Amino acid sequence: MTLGKLLMIITILAVVFTGIVVFGLKKQKKIGMTFLQSFCGILFIISGWVKIIDPMGTGFKMQQYFAEFDAALEPTWMAFINGLWPILDRHIFTFSMAMIVLEIVLGIALLLGSAPKWVARSFFLLVVVFTILTGFTFLTGYVPTDTTFFDFSRWGEFVKTNMRVTDCGCFGDFMKLDPRTSFFKDVFLLVPSIIFLGFHNHFHKLLKSSWRSIILVISTVGLVLFGMSNYVWDIPDTDFRPFKEGVNIAKQKEAELSAQANVEVLAYRLKNLEENTIVEIPYNQYLSNYSSVYADKTKWETLEQILSEPTMEATKISEFAILSDEGYDISEELLAHPGYQFLIVSYKLKGEAQYNQVMVQDTIYRIDTIIGADTTVVEVIDRIEEKKVMQTNFNWDKKFLQKYNTKIETMAIEAAQDNIRTIAVAGAAGIDQRTSFKQAAGVSFDIYEADDILLKTIVRSNPGILLLKEGVIIKKWHYNQLPNFQEIKNKVL
Numbered sequence: 001m002t003l004g005k006l007l008m009i010i011t012i013l014a015v016v017f018t019g020i021v022v023f024g025l026k027k028q029k030k031i032g033m034t035f036l037q038s039f040c041g042i043l044f045i046i047s048g049w050v051k052i053i054d055p056m057g058t059g060f061k062m063q064q065y066f067a068e069f070d071a072a073l074e075p076t077w078m079a080f081i082n083g084l085w086p087i088l089d090r091h092i093f094t095f096s097m098a099m100i101v102l103e104i105v106l107g108i109a110l111l112l113g114s115a116p117k118w119v120a121r122s123f124f125l126l127v128v129v130f131t132i133l134t135g136f137t138f139l140t141g142y143v144p145t146d147t148t149f150f151d152f153s154r155w156g157e158f159v160k161t162n163m164r165v166t167d168c169g170c171f172g173d174f175m176k177l178d179p180r181t182s183f184f185k186d187v188f189l190l191v192p193s194i195i196f197l198g199f200h201n202h203f204h205k206l207l208k209s210s211w212r213s214i215i216l217v218i219s220t221v222g223l224v225l226f227g228m229s230n231y232v233w234d235i236p237d238t239d240f241r242p243f244k245e246g247v248n249i250a251k252q253k254e255a256e257l258s259a260q261a262n263v264e265v266l267a268y269r270l271k272n273l274e275e276n277t278i279v280e281i282p283y284n285q286y287l288s289n290y291s292s293v294y295a296d297k298t299k300w301e302t303l304e305q306i307l308s309e310p311t312m313e314a315t316k317i318s319e320f321a322i323l324s325d326e327g328y329d330i331s332e333e334l335l336a337h338p339g340y341q342f343l344i345v346s347y348k349l350k351g352e353a354q355y356n357q358v359m360v361q362d363t364i365y366r367i368d369t370i371i372g373a374d375t376t377v378v379e380v381i382d383r384i385e386e387k388k389v390m391q392t393n394f395n396w397d398k399k400f401l402q403k404y405n406t407k408i409e410t411m412a413i414e415a416a417q418d419n420i421r422t423i424a425v426a427g428a429a430g431i432d433q434r435t436s437f438k439q440a441a442g443v444s445f446d447i448y449e450a451d452d453i454l455l456k457t458i459v460r461s462n463p464g465i466l467l468l469k470e471g472v473i474i475k476k477w478h479y480n481q482l483p484n485f486q487e488i489k490n491k492v493l
Contacts, residue, residue, distance in 0.1 A: 001175050003185070010046065014038035017111070021204050028204035036192045037110045037203060040123065043189075044107030050174035052100045052223060053238050056231045056460045059096040060453075061169035063089060065133060068140070068164040072149035093231065101223045102126065108219050113205035114212040120200035124193040131186040133168065137179040140164040157271055157278060159304050173240035235460045235478045242315035243458045243473060250335040250471035252317045259312035267306040273299055280306060316457040323449040325431050330448065334423070335471035340493060342415060343466040344408060344424035344445070347455035349437050350462075351396035394436045403463060403479055404441040412445050414485040421445070424463075427452025467492060 017038040021027050028034045051058045066085040073079050088095050103126065109119045140149060141163045147154040168182040177185070196203075206212070230236045239245070242252070267280045286294060294300045322331045334343075404424075412422035424447040426434055434447045459466060461478040467488070468474065475492055477483075483491075 003175065003177060003181060006046070006171075006175065010039060010042050013042050017042070021206070025206070027206060030202050030204075033195075033199065033202045034204045036195065037113065040189070040192050040196075041107040041110030044103050044110070044123075047171055048100050048104035048107060050240070051169075051172040052097075052104065052227045053174075053230055054172055054236045054240065054460060055093060055097050055100060055227045056456070057172050057241075058100060058169060059092040060456050061165075061167075062096055063092055064165050065136075068136070072136075075148055076150050097224065097227050100227065101220060104223055105216060105220055109212075109216060110203075112207065112212045112215065113203040114209075114216055116200035116203040116205075119203075120193075120196035124197055127186060127189045127193040130170070131183070131190060134170070134179060134182040134186050137163060137165045137168055138183040141179070157269075157303055161304060231460055232480075233478065234481050235464065235476060241457055242317045243476075245473050245476055247317075248472045249317060249320055249468075250332075252315075253320055256312055256314050256318040259310040260314055260318065263310050264308040265305050266308055268294075269303040269306060270294065271301040271303055273301055278303070316454055319451065319454055321450060321454075322425055325448075335468075337421070337468075338470060340420045340467060340469050340474070342412065342420065342422040343468055344404075344422065344463050345455050345459050345461075345466060346424065346463040347427040347452045348462060349396070349426050349429050349433065350400035351394050351437070353433070354393045354395060392432060394433060394440070396437060396440045401437075401441050404443050407479070407482060407484075408463065408465070409441070409443045411482070411485045411488075412443065416444075418489070423448065425450045425455065427455045 014035055015038075018031060018035045021034050021038070022029070022031055066089060070082050070085050073082055102122070106119060106123055106126065109115065110123070136149070141158045141160055142155045143149055143151075143162055143164075144154060144156055145162055163179055165179070167176045168179055170177055170182050170185070207215075243249070265283050267282050268286045269278060269280055270286075271278055281289075281294070294302070320331055321329045322334055324330045334341075408422075415422055422445040424443070424445055426437070426447055426449060428451070429437070429447075429449055431449075434449065438447050458464070459476050459478075461480075463479050465477045465479065465482050466473055466475070475488075
């Protein structure tokens, strides 16, 4: 699905809905206003719906924005705003759910013509927020990686790889939009949002006021429950991410890496510093003239390479890597494992690290040797001193530990009796952290390390459980929906 195709579908639906309202129900004479209500309402419902299928994904995307806002504001007088991000981060999924539900409810309200003044203002404010988010993402393409957003004096030419967030998340994982496209989409939406502010009294209105209110209340409650079912109680029924059930991770990774390796450099984007112009030089011309022309850094600045399109788009599967205690990538061995195996995925081991200085004994040995006429006497004198060292202790979340040492450990023990192994992987967790957690949880299986963003992509549960067979994802479970091993054995294996 592309944005062009989606907008075409929305336009057709808006035209049909407008025809029904104007000519069928005869609720409106101003066709233009009804079309705008219909178009914007349907757009918000669709964009919100593909996100409410996976609210955790929107939450993770917002965390990326918060991190970048924090870095951008820190050197400025607006740094006081940064105190807001940790608060939102602690309630990130509640925050993302609220935004998604508001977006869909506004879409429904526009179609119904409910509370015109409130809807017009809310629509405008939400579009402004979206424009700020996508605008920030797009404009960071002008900001060199070694500087911050508000250091305007150091802004340069647009370089795509400079963008701090590569996808706005406007349509979740259903459709990835280039930040530039997302930004201009939201700028376009500012036009109807401003029109709504000034002419909301011309909104069409369907049904009675009481019925419109009832529909909005029922919709809000239903959407909240549906959204929670997709991350609190279960994983999303519809999976737009690359790690779907049935995917062969090993083969897909190999294919994606091969496609990336075969990408060709077509040209270079260069800046002529003397003329202050941007030019694209074909690859062969660039190479043949590099030493004599383009190597002169006082005249030319290389901005970026222009690459051919890969035959296959790279996904997070390309970055699938599991690290051993020694730091080696063992993903190839894991994916080649014959038969079934359970992979327990935790993008974060819930707990807090405490750092304390403690005194430890440091023994120094002094050896005096006295040589006599017939014997040698060795006298050992111990001198004990103390020194300060930093000690790390982990206070693990008890409920999180319980998830591992009850249901998961029981499944692992029973699976082992059928020669099915269980291993776990934790996001950004060093060996000391993993060792401490394994001991505290009392589990028998090994816990390895991986990138936390990768693990967030694999399964929307912490912990989540995957059943693999020779690199193929057979089944995925939210922890709360994990059956006992006997059920898995009877229904899946």
